[in-house]
Amino acid sequence: MTADPPPAAAGMRATLNARVEKIFDHASDTRSLFLSLTSGKHLRFIPGQFISITIPLGDETRSRPYSIASDPEDRGPFEICFNRVEGGRGVGWMFERRVGDTIDFSGPFGAFTIDRAPAAQAGFIAEGTAIAPIRPMLKRALASSPREGAPPKIHLIYAAPDREHILYAAELGELARTASNFSYQTVIAPPEKIYDRLFELAQARWVIGDADRTRQFYICGVGKGVIRLRDLIRGAGYERRAVHYEQW
Numbered sequence: 001m002t003a004d005p006p007p008a009a010a011g012m013r014a015t016l017n018a019r020v021e022k023i024f025d026h027a028s029d030t031r032s033l034f035l036s037l038t039s040g041k042h043l044r045f046i047p048g049q050f051i052s053i054t055i056p057l058g059d060e061t062r063s064r065p066y067s068i069a070s071d072p073e074d075r076g077p078f079e080i081c082f083n084r085v086e087g088g089r090g091v092g093w094m095f096e097r098r099v100g101d102t103i104d105f106s107g108p109f110g111a112f113t114i115d116r117a118p119a120a121q122a123g124f125i126a127e128g129t130a131i132a133p134i135r136p137m138l139k140r141a142l143a144s145s146p147r148e149g150a151p152p153k154i155h156l157i158y159a160a161p162d163r164e165h166i167l168y169a170a171e172l173g174e175l176a177r178t179a180s181n182f183s184y185q186t187v188i189a190p191p192e193k194i195y196d197r198l199f200e201l202a203q204a205r206w207v208i209g210d211a212d213r214t215r216q217f218y219i220c221g222v223g224k225g226v227i228r229l230r231d232l233i234r235g236a237g238y239e240r241r242a243v244h245y246e247q248w
Helices: 089-095 128-143 169-178 191-207 224-235
Strands: 015-027 030-037 050-056 061-067 078-083 102-109 122-127 154-160 182-188 216-221 243-247
Touching (some): 128 154, 154 191, 182 191, 191 224, 216 224
Parallel strands (some): 154 182
Antiparallel strands (some): 015 030, 015 102
16 A cells, blocks of 8 residues: 655655645635645645645746645645735736646645644744645644643734735634634734734734743744744744744
């Protein structure tokens, strides 16, 4: 019996092929594709990892990373989530895919991962579609039981320009209702102000709020705002290795 494809190690670029099984539009400019391997096997990955999709554009072929938004424990199709970018030819090709189409990719890749419950309290920060890798990371953290004592508290700060772009809102609400150690807050702000608001909230909660510096952090988003958040938290006295981040 052949084993399922394992999570790819650095440097491994074997090409896999997946079929589009389902399409879901979160908003007019934000879409999820649900993919299954044409081999019939289950893709093995660690929460937080991404795949690199081959995008043929006629005059050139590009390779673009897309984070896996689903739980590796789900045995059905795996999910990737993305949004339109003005002038983005690659994502335009992605929006043209239809159910039944096939996609070539390599991976999974990435070290921005979590595979068990954190030993200390954890803070997650995301904006827009950057919730994609955070979503399975939260599920894994909440599903894993610590060796002893009460599970550490986990808090998510999630920002978007409007309510429509707060993805998986019902699921996050259900997690907050059923997991006593999980809480989250959403931030609605104009795109140019999103990282200012995230900075203010992270500073108030985790820097000024108390003297505890044992927490772990997972930050994902677009642009220099991610680095600003990273530097805020590290500069407040948290260990460098405790602040995990992925900048798109």
